[in-house]
Amino acid sequence: MRFYFSLLLFVMAGLVVAFAPLPVQSIAPQERTFRINARQYAYSPSEIHVNPGDTVTFELVSTDVVHGLYVDGYGVSVEADPGQTATLTFTANKPGSFRFRCNVTCGAMHPFMIGKLTVGTNDWLYRAIGLALLAAISVFPLSSLFNRNRKKEVL
Amino acid sequence: MNRIELTRNRFLKNILVNRYPQLAVFMVMLVGYIFAILAGLIGTPVGSHNFSIVFVWIAWWAVLILVAVPFFGRGWCAICPIPLPGEWLQRGAVLAPPDKKPMWLNLRWPKALRNIWLQNISFLLLALFSSVLLTTPNITGIVLAVMLFGAIGLSTIFERRAFCRFLCPVGGFIGIYSQIAPIELRIKEKQVCASCIGKPCYNGSAAGYGCPWDVFPGGLTKNTYCGLCMECIRTCPHDNIAVSLRPFSADLAKPSTRMDEAFKAFIMFGSAMIYAGVLLGPWGFLKDAAYNVGTGAWFVYVLAFLVLIFGVLPGTFSLGFLSTKNPIPFKQRFASLSTSLIPLGLMFWVAFSLSFVMTNASYIMAALSDPLGLGWNLFGTADAVWQPMLTTILAPAQTLSLVGGLIWSARTAQKAANEVQVSSLPLIAYSFIATVIMLWLLL
Numbered sequence: 167m168r169f170y171f172s173l174l175l176f177v178m179a180g181l182v183v184a185f186a187p188l189p190v191q192s193i194a195p196q197e198r199t200f201r202i203n204a205r206q207y208a209y210s211p212s213e214i215h216v217n218p219g220d221t222v223t224f225e226l227v228s229t230d231v232v233h234g235l236y237v238d239g240y241g242v243s244v245e246a247d248p249g250q251t252a253t254l255t256f257t258a259n260k261p262g263s264f265r266f267r268c269n270v271t272c273g274a275m276h277p278f279m280i281g282k283l284t285v286g287t288n289d290w291l292y293r294a295i296g297l298a299l300l301a302a303i304s305v306f307p308l309s310s311l312f313n314r315n316r317k318k319e320v321l
Numbered sequence: 322m323n324r325i326e327l328t329r330n331r332f333l334k335n336i337l338v339n340r341y342p343q344l345a346v347f348m349v350m351l352v353g354y355i356f357a358i359l360a361g362l363i364g365t366p367v368g369s370h371n372f373s374i375v376f377v378w379i380a381w382w383a384v385l386i387l388v389a390v391p392f393f394g395r396g397w398c399a400i401c402p403i404p405l406p407g408e409w410l411q412r413g414a415v416l417a418p419p420d421k422k423p424m425w426l427n428l429r430w431p432k433a434l435r436n437i438w439l440q441n442i443s444f445l446l447l448a449l450f451s452s453v454l455l456t457t458p459n460i461t462g463i464v465l466a467v468m469l470f471g472a473i474g475l476s477t478i479f480e481r482r483a484f485c486r487f488l489c490p491v492g493g494f495i496g497i498y499s500q501i502a503p504i505e506l507r508i509k510e511k512q513v514c515a516s517c518i519g520k521p522c523y524n525g526s527a528a529g530y531g532c533p534w535d536v537f538p539g540g541l542t543k544n545t546y547c548g549l550c551m552e553c554i555r556t557c558p559h560d561n562i563a564v565s566l567r568p569f570s571a572d573l574a575k576p577s578t579r580m581d582e583a584f585k586a587f588i589m590f591g592s593a594m595i596y597a598g599v600l601l602g603p604w605g606f607l608k609d610a611a612y613n614v615g616t617g618a619w620f621v622y623v624l625a626f627l628v629l630i631f632g633v634l635p636g637t638f639s640l641g642f643l644s645t646k647n648p649i650p651f652k653q654r655f656a657s658l659s660t661s662l663i664p665l666g667l668m669f670w671v672a673f674s675l676s677f678v679m680t681n682a683s684y685i686m687a688a689l690s691d692p693l694g695l696g697w698n699l700f701g702t703a704d705a706v707w708q709p710m711l712t713t714i715l716a717p718a719q720t721l722s723l724v725g726g727l728i729w730s731a732r733t734a735q736k737a738a739n740e741v742q743v744s745s746l747p748l749i750a751y752s753f754i755a756t757v758i759m760l761w762l763l764l
Binding site: 205207208209210212213236238239262263265267269271274275276277278279280281282288290291293294295297298299301302304305309 | 603
């Protein structure tokens with residue numbers, strides 16, 4: 167009984183870590199422009215941080231072949247011919263971490279041409295680390311209660 | 322939890338004993354495999370539009386890592402086409418009872434190599450060239466062909482499935498991860514095997530072939546080296562072999578004491594982390610280093626890869642149980658405790674593969690219609706647009722996999738630590754830190 171009660175407690179704690187609302191820092195939205203150089207098979211800069219609500223403009227410049235830039239989670243994209251600049255503007259209204267990746271086949275390593283856009287803080291990462299910590303800690307009391315239960319059943 | 326014997330079901334048992342259903346699946350797989358080789362060699366060099374890359378490294382890999390290995394263990398080995406032509410050549414038959422006289426050299430595999438070190442090396446060789454292998458159709462075609470012809474060649478020299486058992490780069494990791502699967506093939510009564518005359522399950526009989534995996538089923542305690550080929554079910558004259566459902570990771574309750582298996586766990590665990598950083602991370606210099614084979618950067622990458630897997634990871638892992646007062650030898654402690662990394666390693670691969678597969682799965686439809694990239698449109702899907710799938714559930718699914726893997730690993734660590742009389746705390750801390758690194762790399 168104590169085992170199931172403890173398990174329930176840890177599951178509830180896990181749900182709190184995963185879904186409890188966090189305080190939001192309100193920063194006035196800005197217009198942010200990033201010039202991103204694309205080459206086989208990397209973006210530069212490859213990691214971009216903006217604040218939630220910012221109007222973000224990516225100026226994509228391809229330095230070799232045709233490249234694209236697709237932002238996971240936002241579903242927006244742009245393509246740039248070699249030597250040309252293409253512009254993508256969107257509102258960063260979803261917080262979290264998103265990969266952006268080339269969406270025009272540009273060579274062998276094309277599926278792995280990836281960058282990272284972080285809007286605000288990467289809360290999901292911190293929640294996931296919290297869950298991992300809770301999981302690692304919970305194993306000690308739960309396994310001891312589980313073993314005690316099992317011993318009782320055997321007796 | 323008790324086992325549920327699946328082979329009690331007459332219909333299922335008939336399917337397993339009858340050679341024709343397995344042969345039908347084998348033939349489909351073999352045709353697909355040969356087509357993948359041809360597509361790699363003569364199809365478009367654009368990987369994302371070539372059957373060999375899309376169906377081997379996206380479709381097959383997804384099925385293998387996300388379904389086959391966790392739920393069916395060596396289920397893939399049961400239908401893998403690679404050993405087939407060699408085996409047919411070795412036996413001089415496809416389905417007929419084996420000839421008593423060996424057709425070829427039929428040598429025993431050398432005793433010094435009767436372990437999985439060669440599989441560790443073959444996996445590492447592929448891993449070090451993986452950026453090229455995963456993206457270049459003709460390299461994939463060549464590797465698939467080398468595996469097929471290597472298996473054929475070995476079948477003419479050595480007895481049974483020497484390639485599968487000792488060389489296959491995939492078979493090695495499927496073997497250690499198959500210990501997790503909730504399915505097993507075991508004998509029912511030990512005494513029946515002990516008194517069985519002739520041991521047809523191992524030596525073969527008119528009913529079928531001796532174990533192709535060189536395993537005596539009477540001694541099976543783990544899934545690691547049983548290829549689920551079902552030959553022993555066909556040959557056992559006492560109906561003493563069963564395929565059963567069981568709890569997940571039942572084999573890990575008795576930790577391994579073998580260093581080759583321990584290092585296999587580290588190789589797989591470390592490779593998943595390296596791939597997550599190199600292939601899915603935003604760092605272009607790492608991709609350049611991994612892809613440009615033969616350059617100075619690539620040699621640095623290789624060195625870093627090997628140092629991490631053979632030095633940093635096992636070294637830091639060992640810090641938790643260095644005590645000299647423990648009566649159990651260090652090697653045995655190391656091998657036993659590394660068992661705890663098996664569930665975590667598999668879940669690292671699941672988390673890595675989810676990202677890779679969900680992003681690239683939309684290539685499957687296009688490659689199905691135009692497998693060689695020659696402008697065909699067989700099923701009207703050749704123009705399917707690339708679109709990442711289910712991106713909103715990707716991070717939660719990866720988190721669940723990794724945190725679930727950590728819990729599983731921690732429980733395994735507790736059992737293994739108990740066996741070798743050490744504290745499980747440092748092992749769990751190690752798994753936790755590794756999980757945090759993997760979370761950081763993937764999220």
